[in-house]
Amino acid sequence: MRAVYATDLSEAIEAAIGTRTCLECLERYGIDAFDLVTVTSPNVTAGMPGSDVSRRTSAALDRQRELLEREGFEVRTHVVRGTPHRRINGLADRVDADLVIVGSRGQSPLEQRLIGGTARNVARTSVRPLLVQRIVERDDDHEVADEHLFERILYATDFSENAERAFEQFDRLRTATKEALLVHVAPPARRAGSETVSDAEDRLAALADDLESRGIGTRTQVRKGVATDEILAAETEFQPTTILLGARGRSPMRRLLLGSVSEDVTARATSNVLIVPPTRVR
Template sequence: MHAVYATDLSDAIETAINSRTCLECLKRYGIDKVELVTVTSPNITAGVPTGGIGKQTQRGLDRQRRILEDAGLSVSTRAVRGTPHRRINGVAEQVDAALIVVGSRGQSPLEQRYIGSTVRNIARTAVRPLLVQRIGERDDEHEVEREHLFERVLYATDFSENAEHAFEQFEHLETPTQEATLLHVAPPGRRAESETEDVPDAEVRLGKLADKLEGMGIDATIAVREGEAVEEILAAESEFDPTTILMGSRGKSRLRRLLLGSTSQDVIAQSNANVLVVPPARVR
């Protein structure tokens, strides 16, 4: 399967690319081809030949390509100009990527950051599953926050169609994932409303999903909480210490894109774990 790996050529992103453990996790997910993409501003032209890219950018891409190739991946590189989230999503469509990978921190020599609005915009518009990889900084040194990307997964579901589609990611996670926690957060005061004869209660529905994972060899536990979604997902993260949080990008809302800003995007912004966000199937 193909992955688009977004790089700003920073030390932070190179730290992630240098992590053999992270790369092995991607390979166990099923990734064998990588499109290494960097996006520069269309206004940066000094020293760049017409139709070409700067030498510094090319050297950075070549260096990171060799690291990925040494890990056993087939790699192509691209340096493009434009709006990062549009170009990255566009490349993902072109190569039919199974996954987009972006780092949550880092600043390039060209001052093009892949944090903040860029990551949010990619998450908001992504038409392919997006892995936001945490890269921390301690004592002026960068390090990946969770090397074993998919070892422990916290799956958050509101039982929407998109959440069900996100659960299908376990088909790729069967090999790298050892433990999974299945979480449903009921709105305050509404938990009892879903427990009717027509709609099985949350514990039963989560239990059925847990049985599927147990059949795949993944140890699964369930948790049902009541409260605000983001707050309870982050509380569950603190309790269960997942390496990755898995969730759909949109849920039960007529304003689907706005829902991302209130839930998935807030989790991306506030969590310490990696986050794997899956768009609705129909978006693809």
């Protein structure tokens, strides 16, 4: 399986690429090859062969390629010019990637923990599973927020077709995931014990039985309230390494936009987020 890994050649991304535990998790997911891509300014001079910028870009990209090759991955590198999210998603389509990985450093309270512009735009337009990997700054150094990427999964579902497609990711995660929390958020008006809530509990229980049969310890929760707020509250309680979501949920919008819940969770969560788009977009 092949992943497109977007890099801005920064120390932050290099810290993620150089974290062996993260790479082992991706290997257990099934990734054995990377297309490492950096998108440079459309400025003609910056991209001209032989320029200082070109040499520095190539040297930094080669250094990151060597980090991945050292761990046994097949790696191809790409230096492209243009709008980052378009070029990243375009490459993912061209190489038929199974996963796109984008680093996010938007953890500052002053930034309200919003994901960076490139990560947000890739998330909004990707037609392939996307891993938004959190990178934090500690003691003037960068490190991944959760190096065991898929060890603890919080899966949020509205039981839509897109959520069901996201659940299929457990086919790839089964050897990497030890624990899972399955969450459904019911509107505040629905009382505990109502037929709708009971139905949600039964459906979550069926999903839990499926995961338990694969050796994944699983719990379920039906929460009441605003979906984004309750998913993030569940994140605080469960402390997952990754939140798994289907993009767009029940939204009737036909444009290539994340549904509001998926976008808000991706922007505000402190965990990694794995977003799975609907099949029809591809």
